[in-house]
Amino acid sequence: MFLFKSSQHHDGNDPIQRDAKVKELKVALGPLSGRNAKFCTDACLRRYLEARNWNVDKAKKMVEETLKWRDAYKPEEIRWHEVAHEGETGKVSRANFHDREGRTVLIMRPGKQNTTSAEGNVRHLVYLLENAILNLPEGQEQMVWMIDYTGFSMSTSLSVRTARDIINILQNHYPERLGIAVLYNPPRIFYAFWRAVKYFLDPKTSQKVKFVYPKNKDSAELMRSYFDVENLPKEFGGNATLEYDHEEFSRMMAEDDVKASRYWGFDDKPSYAAQGCVTRDITVQSILPSGHSKAEVAPEPF
Structure with missing residues (x-):
């Protein structure tokens, strides 16, 4: 978050x-x-x-x-094999679909937190931010965050201190990169964490946060306005199947590491994932962007 x-x-x-x-x-x-x-x-x-x-x-x-x-x-030099252990559970991953505006989508699953290393979590997220930016279509500067709160508990949540450290990096070094953040079905226990984190955000950023709930008419309309619901994963109210496959995602990241090296002008840092040193277990059903409508932000439930 x-x-x-x-x-x-x-x-x-x-x-x-x-x-x-x-x-x-x-x-x-x-x-x-x-x-x-x-x-x-x-x-x-x-x-x-x-x-x-x-x-x-x-x-x-x-x-x-x-x-x-x-x-x-040196965020552009981080390679997947260095952070792959942080991603084994699929707690943060890049989807292979975009929203209706062609923005890269990062899927986050706080309930699948698997490490306690503050630096490891930061480095993993920074890697995926750089990867999301690398995969933005020409002319697009922003990305989308979709956060699934299935299995969330305070025991799986990052500390407020780690959240603050990450926010400091994002707000100072990745300005105006967030287009929308979808918080899907956050439990009541999350609100205390949200209030603490929200303290560090400016009001305009907070307005980009959409609280979305299953079987809620306004939430369904909001999601249809931003995504092709026929292909949207069921976890977010759509009809597609979302399955995280760490080996497949690692192969995709290894390929992107080669693209990143070429983009930044260096080809001397090997990608060990490409050489077979991947761990286990993302990708979701491919979704083709269509339309450009938007809906009003769903109000926060507190």
């Missing part, structure tokens, strides 16, 4: 003015090379400006902090 922080207001909607802001930010950052230049696309700079209300100075500081973090943490 970790979301992306973003701004509450915008400095006008004039495309020409915003293009000028992007150019101004480019000049302010100065010459960039290597991975920094690859990272700082116009679309990327727009997200940072959006997150800082189109204030160039604040956006510049935010970008520079991210570049420092990426240089130290």
Whole structure:
């Protein structure tokens, strides 16, 4: 349950003015090379400006902090074989379908938490965020989170401290990446955790969170507006079957590791999963995106 922080207001909607802001930010950052230049696309700079209300100075500081973090943490160098043990239960995985807007979907299952390592959980999630971004269609900057609370308990939940640490990374280094977060059938016990985590989120981010419940008319309408329900997994109110296969998912991630290496300009880090060193046990039925309608956010149940 970790979301992306973003701004509450915008400095006008004039495309020409915003293009000028992007150019101004480019000049302010100065010459960039290597991975920094690859990272700082116009679309990327727009997200940072959006997150800082189109204030160039604040956006510049935010970008520079991210570049420092990426240089130290090297998220683009994380490989599946390094984090595969965190994903054995399918607690976080990338679906092989998109929403109606073509956004990459990450499926989360808090009830399948299988480790207690704060750093391991963070590194696993960062890997999958980078992978989700790698698989965004051209022109799309955001992703979708679908969170299934089957089996959730406080004993399987991450600590508030770990959640806070993850939120700090996401809000500072992945601004404006979240399109929608679907919280499917969270139990009453979850609300205490949600209130604690929500404290660290800004209001605009909170508004992207949709509480969805089985056999609820508003929830069903909400899901139909964002997804092809005929292919949506049953766990989220659809008709398709969702089965996590760790070996199949590992093969898919190994292939994406090769794509990531090529994208970032290095091919010298082997993918051991591709060489057969996969663990056990995702993928869901393929869903083709169609339509572009939306529905109002379902109100929070408290």
